[in-house]
Amino acid sequence: MDNAGLPQRLTKELTELFQQHLSKAHSKTRVTSNAISIKTQKYRVQSLIAGFRELRKGGFALQSPWNLSEKHIGYLVNLWVSEKEQAPGTVENKLTYWRTLAVWMKKHQLVGTVDDYIKRPDGYRRYYIAQEDKSWEAANVDVNDVIARLCDCDRWVAMQVELQATFGLRAQESMLLRPLQCLRVSGHLHVIDGTKGGRPRLIPIDAEWQYEVIIRAARLSNPRTGSMIPDPWSLKKWYRHFYHVLQKEGITRSAKGITVHGLRHAYLQRMYEAVTGVPAPIKRADHRPDPELHQAAMQRLVEAAGHSLAAKATAYISTFATVERLSRPVVSPEQVIAAVVAARGVKSEAAKSLKISRQALYRILAKCQAPTDAAFTKVAPRDATPLDPAPLDAFPIDATPTDGAPCPLDASAVLRPIGQAATGQMLLLDDGWD
Incomplete structure (x- = not known):
């Protein structure tokens, strides 16, 4: 903290808060009451200090963490999202650290969500339920072929990738795994080192070929430490080397649309199907499994993945409701307007033609530009006889509204008292449009 580059008072008071609360968990869903990991504590300190530096660089002369207010958090969110273009997950994590600091200072309502400070860019959202299949199979990448190519570059990297594919390990878990020490007579692999939150777990060994993978890994393990990191590498240096080798082989999201973490997704997806x-x-299965089998599979998945809540499994396999929602067609406001005009204002028919629900159609219409009374008078109901001697100009059935045209339907106009309704609106009411 002495080298944080912050004012003396700010540094002193932050240090006091860290000493009192740093090891305490913030999550309300955490099962264990143990102190958080040293790594998480480190990330908290680094993120908060960096944030205070950004605030001071932005012109906020904060002298104490107790001076923190909503405008400061709003400035940081705008900086991270709009200027630095950081990923949604990164921003959400940073807000969690600031929310934790606020709780330490008894300012529980100080830090909100991203939506409280800015309008999110399109698609800028962190999803906790899988929206796409991140397995290598989905990207048409052959795991065995990649492992064979990695063997020519680095046998240890190749072996660790194979361990991740075989047992759904995280990258660091495959590096620190001690194959012989972790093997259990019960037919499980006991993963201890490198786990998230230091939570050990048992992974079932269901096939003979999985034992063969463990034996080959044991032959490559470090004779001094027992881990999969060869001498003289340290964990930190090996971590960088591991991803450097993968990058050279094109195992990146930008090159092939995959990451090594996708092997973990594939492992858990196969486990779900096996159960x-x-x-x-x-x-995108064409039918759903038995509910009891589904619950059993979800429980087995989270245990094998090292999580505490069954809901965490959806980050790997998604949910049937989410996949069904994503499979629905994306309908633009222009398409909705054209469908309503073609259906002569009957929204149920317009929704049916677009293959969406009427509620979805209403939501899209609500986003349209506010209509005018003239827009209504241009749409004549079927078989209607105008009350006004002057005939109404009706849209042709095949008419397509131009870009920027006002939405021809508006709930506020339809609900106007009958005595105040325009001629065209009276026709709409008389005809019983839905």
Whole structure:
């Protein structure tokens, strides 16, 4: 903290807060009451200090953490999202650290969500339920072929990738795994080192070929430490080397649309199918499994993945409801307006032609530009006889509104008292449009 580059008072008071609260968990869903990991504590300190530096660089002369207010958080969110263009997950994590600091200072309502400070860019959202299949199979990448190519570059990297594909390990878990020490007579692999939150777990060994992978890994393990990191590498240096080798082989999101973490997704997806007999939801199965089998699979998944809540499994396999929603057609406001005009204002028919619900159609219409009374008078109901001697100009059935045209339907206009309704609106009311 002495080298934080912050004012003396700010540094002193932050240090006092860290000493009192840093090891305490912030999550309300955390199962264990143990102190958080040293890594998480480190990230908290680094993120908060960096944030205070950004505030001071932006012109906020904060002298104490107790001076923190909503305008400061708003400035940081705008800086991270709009100027630095940081990923949604990164911003959400940073807000969690600031929310934790606010709780330490008894300012529980100080830090809101991203939406409280800015309008999110399109698609800028962190999803906790899988929206796409991140397995290598979905990207048409052959795991065995990649492992064979990695063997020519680095046998240890190749072995660790194979361990991740075989047992759904995280990258660091595969590096620190001690194959012989972790093997259990119960037919499980006991993963201890490198786990998230230091939570050990048992991974079932269901096939003979998985034992063969463990034996080959044991032959490559470090004779001094027992781990999969060869001498003289440290964990930090090996971590960088591991991803450097993968990058050279094109195993990146930018090159092939995959990451090594996708092997973990594939492992858990296969486990779900083995238990239920139905492909994971993200695979877009044509039917759902038995509910009891589904619950059993979800529980087995979270145990094998090292999580505490069954809901965490959806980050890997998604849910049937989410996949069904993503499969629905994307309908633009222009398409909705054209469909309503073609259906002569009957929204139920317009929704049916677009293959969406009427509620969805209403939501899209609500986003349209506010209509005028003239827009209503241009749409004549079927078989209607105008009350006004002057005939109404009706839209042709095949008419397509131009870009920027006002939405021809508006709930506020339809609900106007009958005595105040325009001629064209009176016709709409008389005809019983829905």
